[in-house]
Amino acid sequence: MPPKPLDYESINENVKKSQYAVRGELYLRASELQKEGKKIIFTNVGNPHALGQKPLSFPRQVVALCQAPFLLDDPNVGLLFPADAIAKAKHYLSMTGGGLGAYSDSRGIPGVRKEVAEFIQRRDGYPSDPELIYLTDGASKGVMQILQTIIGGQGDGILVPVPQYPLYSATIALLGGSLVPYYLEETANWGLDINELRQSVNQARYKGITVKAMVIINPGNPTGQCLSEANLREVLQFCFEENLVLLGDEVYQQNIYQDERPFVSAKKVLMDIGPPLSKEVQLISFHTVSKGYWGECGQRGGYFEMTNIPPETVDQIYKVASISLSPNVPAQIFMGLMVNPPKPGDISYDQFVRESKGILESLRRRARIMTDGFNSCRNVVCNFTEGAMYSFPQIRLPPRAIEAAKQAGKVPDVFYCLKLLEATGISTVPGSGFGQKEGVFHLRTTILPAEEDMPAIMDSFKKFNDDFMEQYED
Numbered sequence: 001m002p003p004k005p006l007d008y009e010s011i012n013e014n015v016k017k018s019q020y021a022v023r024g025e026l027y028l029r030a031s032e033l034q035k036e037g038k039k040i041i042f043t044n045v046g047n048p049h050a051l052g053q054k055p056l057s058f059p060r061q062v063v064a065l066c067q068a069p070f071l072l073d074d075p076n077v078g079l080l081f082p083a084d085a086i087a088k089a090k091h092y093l094s095m096t097g098g099g100l101g102a103y104s105d106s107r108g109i110p111g112v113r114k115e116v117a118e119f120i121q122r123r124d125g126y127p128s129d130p131e132l133i134y135l136t137d138g139a140s141k142g143v144m145q146i147l148q149t150i151i152g153g154q155g156d157g158i159l160v161p162v163p164q165y166p167l168y169s170a171t172i173a174l175l176g177g178s179l180v181p182y183y184l185e186e187t188a189n190w191g192l193d194i195n196e197l198r199q200s201v202n203q204a205r206y207k208g209i210t211v212k213a214m215v216i217i218n219p220g221n222p223t224g225q226c227l228s229e230a231n232l233r234e235v236l237q238f239c240f241e242e243n244l245v246l247l248g249d250e251v252y253q254q255n256i257y258q259d260e261r262p263f264v265s266a267k268k269v270l271m272d273i274g275p276p277l278s279k280e281v282q283l284i285s286f287h288t289v290s291k292g293y294w295g296e297c298g299q300r301g302g303y304f305e306m307t308n309i310p311p312e313t314v315d316q317i318y319k320v321a322s323i324s325l326s327p328n329v330p331a332q333i334f335m336g337l338m339v340n341p342p343k344p345g346d347i348s349y350d351q352f353v354r355e356s357k358g359i360l361e362s363l364r365r366r367a368r369i370m371t372d373g374f375n376s377c378r379n380v381v382c383n384f385t386e387g388a389m390y391s392f393p394q395i396r397l398p399p400r401a402i403e404a405a406k407q408a409g410k411v412p413d414v415f416y417c418l419k420l421l422e423a424t425g426i427s428t429v430p431g432s433g434f435g436q437k438e439g440v441f442h443l444r445t446t447i448l449p450a451e452e453d454m455p456a457i458m459d460s461f462k463k464f465n466d467d468f469m470e471q472y473e474d
């Protein structure tokens with residue numbers, strides 16, 4: 001009997017090649033332990049609401065009214081919802097062709113795309129065209145669609161930072177393309193070195209790979225570094241010289257925990273540079289409602305903006321977007337609300353600022369608590385989380401621990417993270433899931449556990465780690 005079409009040996013080899021560690025072996029083991037009744041702290045995913053963060057009130061009020069427009073006809077609606085939420089709900093409902101249950105335009109609701117363009121203009125000080133902004137089911141789907149547009153086969157290479165967020169490595173594998181790594185320098189606070197970039201591109205070309213794009217994740221995941229304007233100018237100049245499209249993953253642009261390097265978009269720096277680059281360099285910028293102080297991961301709202309992309313290519317991207325009919329409509333409203341939040345003088349403005357500021361200030365404190373906690377541990381060093389939502393400490397494993405991992409048939413940092421999980425219930429992602437230099441080991445955790453729980457979590461980690469090092473050190 002020949003293998004059936006969906007027998008393992010029959011399925012697409014690219015599917016088998018793709019890996020996504022954020023919900024990989026550690027997550028699966030943690031889920032098993034949870035089922036057995038062990039208390040697990042899931043810090044593997046940047047999923048703020050799953051770790052207790054409360055949603056912002058205003059967006060939920062607006063979307064609740066959009067989901068249940070009959071409430072707007074209730075004479076008591078004003079007793080439960082502020083007037084500006086009611087007005088906003090009517091504003092978005094008027095944009096949908098039939099409410100949240102109807103498909104929207106495959107590129108997203110034009111009115112929301114216009115609000116995204118206006119946000120980008122306010123942020124960067126340069127024009128943004130709503131026709132070149134597509135709303136997507138989370139930034140993930142936008143990234144996947146653009147990579148699909150670029151990668152035609154094994155010969156097409158994508159420059160990806162290492163450590164990287166495995167959406168990129170997994171999607172490149174799925175599409176049968178080639179990942180071309182450029183290593184971030186941990187000792188330079190995960191700095192990006194143009195010479196390293198050039199070397200990676202040359203090595204790839206030597207192997208016959210056509211490097212077509214470069215990914216930057218700014219702020220970084222898992223590394224948390226924020227790129228300076230100078231870094232971005234170097235990167236854009238590099239893309240211009242090497243004929244690369246720049247994919248600017250900027251989903252953490254609201255998550256900034258230091259004042260030295262505030263977020264600046266690749267779009268703004270490109271426009272600041274001026275011609276020829278500002279007219280020539282192709283740039284796709286991504287954003288989401290999943291991060292920042294919104295953390296609305298489950299809503300699945302995102303966008304990408306296209307800069308210097310030829311109309312005939314935009315038409316192809318539109319055609320492919322049409323295959324999926326419509327991005328999810330409630331999430332488009334969340335996106336509209338994110339880029340166009342309550343303004344000074346609005347009834348909900350004070351509450352919105354209080355809630356959002358509170359979340360961001362707490363994240364900044366938690367970034368510091370976690371970094372300092374890791375740096376107080378034996379054989380652990382950790383760069384400060386300048387941005388994003390993660391801490392990525394280096395774990396200096398003694399040779400006997402590496403040997404024990406080998407005996408257990410595990411990659412060293414997987415071995416360490418499994419021991420950590422079993423001992424403390426802290427569920428992390430091994431650094432090997434993000435890529436790292438040979439012989440250097442890390443783990444990624446989020447800075448999302450509740451602030452009041454953070455000291456106890458760090459104490460629990462320190463006890464485990466120092467006992468582990470005691471056990472395996474010579």
Ligand SMILES: Cc1ncc(COP(=O)(O)O)c(CN[C@@H]2CONC2=O)c1O
Binds near residue numbers: 137165288297300
């Ligand atoms: C750099 C980066 N880009 C895109 C995404 C996708 O976001 P959407 O929710 O908009 O699709 C994530 C999600 N971060 C994952 C999710 O949680 N932990 C992570 O590392 C991310 O970290």
